[in-house]
Amino acid sequence: MDQLALALTIVGAINWGSIGIFGFDIVAWLFGGQMTALSRIIFTLVGLAGVWCISLFFRNTEMVESRNKAV
Numbered sequence: 001m002d003q004l005a006l007a008l009t010i011v012g013a014i015n016w017g018s019i020g021i022f023g024f025d026i027v028a029w030l031f032g033g034q035m036t037a038l039s040r041i042i043f044t045l046v047g048l049a050g051v052w053c054i055s056l057f058f059r060n061t062e063m064v065e066s067r068n069k070a071v
Contacts, residue, residue, distance in 0.1 A: 002056070008049035015046075 015026050031039040 001052070005049040005052040008046050009053050011042075012046035012050060 011027075018024050018026050025034060027042050028034040028036075028039050031042065033039060034043075
């Protein structure tokens with residue numbers, strides 16, 4: 001779940017960067033506009049992923065490191 005949330009957060013960051021630098025919304029362009037159902041679903045998933053990633057700040061790093069070694 002963490003990796004999916006991180007990937008969606010990266011997509012959101014790239015999209016916001018393109019809006020800030022170029023004034024171009026990649027997600028809206030790909031899915032037919034900002035108000036289409038698919039674009040709104042993507043925007044919602046990216047927002048939820050960002051909220052999920054907040055939990056990464058509060059996790060015990062030893063637990064995460066031991067889990068990564070086991071995989």
